[in-house]
Amino acid sequence: xxxxxxxxxxxxxxxxxxxxxxxxxxxxxxxxxxxxxxxxxxxxxxxxxxxxxxxxxxxxxxxxxxxxxxxxxxxxxxxxxxxxxxxxxxxxxxxxxxxxxxxxxxxxxxxxxxxxxxxxxxxxxxxxxxxxxxxxxxxxxxxxxxxxxxxxxxxxxxxxxxxxxxxxxxxxxxxxxxxxxxxxxxxxxxxxxxxxxxxxxxxxxxxxxxxxxxxxxxxxxxxxxxxxxxxxxxxxxxxxxxxxxxxxxxxxxxxxxxxxxxxxxxxxxxxxxxxxxxxxxxxxxxxxxxxxxxxxxxxxxxxxxxxxxxxxxxxxxxxxxxxxxxxxxxxxxxxxxxxxxxxxxxxxxxxxxxxxxxxxxxxxxxxxxxxxxxxxxxxxxxxxxxxxxxxxxxxxxxxxxxxxxxxxxxxxxxxxxxxxxxxxxxxxxxxxxxxxxxxxxxxxxxxxxxxxxxxxxxxxxxxxxxxxxxxxxxxxxxxxxxxxxxxxxxxxxxxxxxxxxxxxxxxxxxxxxxxxxxxxxxxxxxxxxxxxxxxxxxxxxxxxxxxxxxxxxxxxxxxxxxxxxxxxxxxxxxxxxxxxxxxxxxxxxxxxxxxxxxxxxxxxxxxxxxxxxxxxxxxxxxxxxxxxxxxxxxxxxxxxxxxxxxxxxxxxxxxxxxxxxxxxxxxxxxxxxx
Ligand SMILES: [Cu+2]
Numbered sequence: 001x002x003x004x005x006x007x008x009x010x011x012x013x014x015x016x017x018x019x020x021x022x023x024x025x026x027x028x029x030x031x032x033x034x035x036x037x038x039x040x041x042x043x044x045x046x047x048x049x050x051x052x053x054x055x056x057x058x059x060x061x062x063x064x065x066x067x068x069x070x071x072x073x074x075x076x077x078x079x080x081x082x083x084x085x086x087x088x089x090x091x092x093x094x095x096x097x098x099x100x101x102x103x104x105x106x107x108x109x110x111x112x113x114x115x116x117x118x119x120x121x122x123x124x125x126x127x128x129x130x131x132x133x134x135x136x137x138x139x140x141x142x143x144x145x146x147x148x149x150x151x152x153x154x155x156x157x158x159x160x161x162x163x164x165x166x167x168x169x170x171x172x173x174x175x176x177x178x179x180x181x182x183x184x185x186x187x188x189x190x191x192x193x194x195x196x197x198x199x200x201x202x203x204x205x206x207x208x209x210x211x212x213x214x215x216x217x218x219x220x221x222x223x224x225x226x227x228x229x230x231x232x233x234x235x236x237x238x239x240x241x242x243x244x245x246x247x248x249x250x251x252x253x254x255x256x257x258x259x260x261x262x263x264x265x266x267x268x269x270x271x272x273x274x275x276x277x278x279x280x281x282x283x284x285x286x287x288x289x290x291x292x293x294x295x296x297x298x299x300x301x302x303x304x305x306x307x308x309x310x311x312x313x314x315x316x317x318x319x320x321x322x323x324x325x326x327x328x329x330x331x332x333x334x335x336x337x338x339x340x341x342x343x344x345x346x347x348x349x350x351x352x353x354x355x356x357x358x359x360x361x362x363x364x365x366x367x368x369x370x371x372x373x374x375x376x377x378x379x380x381x382x383x384x385x386x387x388x389x390x391x392x393x394x395x396x397x398x399x400x401x402x403x404x405x406x407x408x409x410x411x412x413x414x415x416x417x418x419x420x421x422x423x424x425x426x427x428x429x430x431x432x433x434x435x436x437x438x439x440x441x442x443x444x445x446x447x448x449x450x451x452x453x454x455x456x457x458x459x460x461x462x463x464x465x466x467x468x469x470x471x472x473x474x475x476x477x478x479x480x481x482x483x484x485x486x487x488x489x490x491x492x493x494x495x496x497x498x499x500x501x502x503x504x505x506x507x508x509x510x511x512x513x514x515x516x517x518x519x520x521x522x523x524x525x526x527x528x529x530x531x532x533x534x535x536x537x538x539x540x541x542x543x544x545x546x547x548x549x550x551x552x553x554x555x556x557x558x559x560x561x562x563x564x565x566x567x568x569x570x571x572x573x574x575x576x577x578x579x580x581x582x583x584x585x586x587x588x589x590x591x592x593x594x595x596x597x598x599x600x601x602x603x604x605x606x607x608x609x610x611x612x613x614x615x616x617x618x619x620x621x622x623x624x625x626x627x628x629x630x631x632x633x634x635x636x637x638x639x640x641x642x643x644x645x646x647x648x649x650x651x652x653x654x655x656x657x658x659x660x661x662x663x664x665x666x667x668x669x670x671x672x673x674x
Contacts, residue, residue: 034267036072036086037290039280042360042369044109048090049366051112052105057119059098065128066093066336067362068282070106073587074306074485074621077291089115093125100183100215122181123596123604126284126336127170128364131187135212136166139189144222148208149191152229165192165200167414170334170598171211172326181601185214188326193230197237199640201415203230203444203465207323225322228444230464236640238439243640252352260355260380263405270378272405275424276301279407281359281375284591285309286338287409289422292430296657303481304552304656308432310337310420311477311625312592313413314576316563318469319443319457327441328564328573331413333597340411343374349410349419354379379406386426386662395672400665402426415439416472419644428661431557431650432476436630440467440638459634467634471563473576475592475608476649478624479585482656483539483550485621489523489582490514490538492553493531520612523582527556535580536654540619548655554580557648560629572597574609576627583611585621592625 033041040048045067052058070089071077080086088109095102102120107113139145140161149164150156156163171186189210193202207227211220235243264271268278274295280288288309293301313331317324331337338361346354356374386402408421419435440461445454448463458466480487492514499507514536517523527533538551562576569577575592583589591597594606608625630647637643653661 033088034082035269035278036077036080036088037069037278037280038268039282039360040067040069040090040109040362044088044090045362045366045369047109047112048092048107051107051109051114052092052094052366055103055105055114055117057099057103057117058094058096061097063095063097063128063130063364064092064362064366065095065102065125065364066091066283067366068284069280071587074585078485093120095125095128095185097215100185120596122601124181124185124599125596126332126334126339126598127168127187129339130364131185131214132168134214134217135168135187135189136161138212138217138219139166139191139210142210142219142222144219144224145191145208145210148222148224149205152205152208153231154193154205154229160191163194163196164205165194165202166190167192167200167204169327169414170329172328174211174326181599184216184220186220186599187212187214195230195233195237198239199237199439201439201441202236203234203442205229206444209323223322227323228446228464230444232448232463234462234464236439236442236462236465238641254352260353260378260405262380263355263378265357270407272378272424273426274301274428275405275430279376281338281341281361281409283336283338283361284332285311286341286411287376287407287420287422289407294428302483302550302656304430306479306481306485308422308476308478309590311475311590312473312575312597313337313418313475314471314473314573314593315416316471316473316573316576317441318471318563324443324468329413330572330593330597331411333572333591333593333595335413337411337413337418338375338409340413341372341375341409342412342417343372344377344408344410344419345374346377346379350377351379351381375409377406377408377410380404381406383425386665387660391670394670396668396670397672398666398668400662400667412438415441426662426665427653428657429650429652431648432628433646433648434472434474434628436472436632436642436645436647438642439640440632440634440642441470442466442639443468459636461634461636461639465639467638469631469633471560471576471629471631472647473562473627473629474647475575476626476628477590477592478626478651480537480552480622480624482537482552483542485585486539486541486619487537487622488540488618489517489622489624490536491517491525492534492536493528495531516618517582518616518618519614520581520583520617521614523580523617524578524612525580526561527559527579535624537622537624538655544655544658546658548658550656551654552656553652553654554624554626555650555652557650558630559627559647559649560631562629563631570605570609572600572604572607574607575625576629579627579629581608581612581625581627582617583608583623583625584615584617585623586611589623592627 070091092105106115167190207225209223277292278290292305317327357376358371359375383402383404386400405424406421417438423431442465450460458468461467497509538549572593
């Protein structure tokens with residue numbers, strides 16, 4: 001979970017930008033945004049920095065950990081007409097090593113004033129780029145760590161980091177950090193043996209961990225328990241030809257169109273076929289889609305969803321031993337999915353026909369204005385048949401091929417690489433998918449084959465390495481506004497009816513029952529494959545010509561159940577305990593585990609479990625949260641690098657249209673001669 005950055009707090013870093021290709025900044029972020037939801041521009045960040053220079057709380061070592069658009073109130077955005085003035089505010093969370101705390105500011109960018117400021121006290125923003133290097137340097141210089149490694153039989157002629165990858169993690173739940181959370185900013189460092197290769201994720205030195213205080217630059221505690229070490233060569237180095245073996249001769253399959261002729265971008269506004277949306281990008285969530293609508297032939301597109309984003313990601317590991325017990329990673333709230341985003345490349349991570357777009361992500365000094373290349377991607381892909389039929393009698397045919405637009409980004413969160421995509425389809429459905437790639441986390445064990453107990457919480461994937469069982473959880477936040485802001489949610493369960501000689505003589509009567517979910521509490525729901533359970537978000541005030549309320553059905557496409565017990569309900573991880581949540585719209589509630597889950601103190605009550613009280617969710621502006629999980633019982637085939645794994649959810653129109661939405665794409669031919 002470490003970025004290889006070598007900068008210290010308070011020292012300006014611009015080196016990462018130097019190697020980037022020369023991209024026209026103007027094409028990334030114009031000096032003046034053209035829409036209230038446009039991300040912050042470099043010029044605006046310069047203004048923000050100037051405003052905050054006057055803040056008495058901040059000093060020369062300030063780190064601007066988190067800077068993004070403070071989105072205007074929704075009613076202002078919905079009422080906005082092109083060309084009219086609009087407010088520009090920024091959320092800025094600044095780390096103050098001098099005061100051993102963080103401050104949250106809201107800045108009026110236009111008026112150049114600070115609208116609000118607060119000391120976050122015992123709350124911590126996600127880790128900043130610089131802190132990884134800072135923590136690694138502290139551990140690297142530790143004589144105690146050096147001694148612990150030498151005691152395990154490692155030769156260390158040079159620095160610890162010459163041989164070991166010093167892996168840095170948010171602290172998770174740790175008694176020391178909870179007790180002193182107000183005055184320390186903790187990270188954990190672990191030690192992975194590169195064994196002389198290029199892959200950082202070599203076998204970990206089990207039992208050895210240093211807890212580092214970023215503010216002081218000191219080690220708070222060292223855990224040095226007996227644990228396994230891998231002194232034999234382990235074939236983990238995926239950058240080594242010897243590990244990869246001979247390449248397979250193959251020709252790439254090309255089924256994607258070479259262009260995206262149907263895609264039109266105007267700044268951050270996108271049109272693709274009948275779909276309309278805007279996009280933004282920030283350090284916390286990465287890609288955000290706004291104002292998703294569908295052109296149904298009326299004077300304006302029909303609204304479907306005001307805002308869609310990944311609100312949190314959680315990866316809990318199953319091994320309860322001391323070296324692993326704390327490993328529950330909030331990839332968004334502790335690390336920042338946008339901050340972890342990488343350049344995605346057409347023909348490599350993406351299909352040949354992908355269009356990649358640069359974004360501007362403010363850096364920790366608010367002074368480095370280099371664009372972040374290739375953070376957002378658009379591509380079309382073949383999606384099989386859109387519709388089709390052949391008439392037996394005369395051979396007439398109707399047919400159409402389907403294609404999809406994928407809008408996404410890639411984030412490398414330490415060992416794992418996630419390809420996230422929002423998928424738009426011609427039939428009016430859309431969806432979300434996450435492609436899980438990368439390297440599994442392994443526990444080093446003593447044997448070349450599994451000994452008793454080694455595989456209780458994992459699978460032996462290589463000599464001395466057990467891939468630890470874990471789950472991946474993604475929470476999607478969808479502010480549905482179907483044909484207006486006041487929406488509601490029903491649950492649909494499909495169940496066979498009891499056989500009855502009169503009413504159900506064949507015994508296969510099947511009834512889909514719609515049950516209204518009246519309150520947030522009622523709407524904390526789990527999937528049920530036995531009843532084909534789904535949920536429909538709809539506008540209760542509208543009716544189609546045949547009497548349906550226009551809606552979108554949430555259709556699970558694979559999921560899992562939480563490994564975290566009900567007894568822990570109320571903690572930031574609670575969002576994984578239910579698949580569906582519905583809350584009244586609150587613009588402050590954007591993150592399923594709350595705004596500051598990193599190093600959270602006991603009693604931290606921000607997050608979905610708190611948001612979902614007993615409020616009415618019927619016929620009002622509501623937000624739907626969907627938790628999408630994958631239980632990963634590792635396989636030998638996941639080592640040394642896992643094949644891509646996909647998890648998804650779909651949102652399908654149900655009653656939104658009055659008929660097949662794809663008729664215009666259909667072609668016909670025939671009749672065919674006998
Ligand atoms: Cu996994």
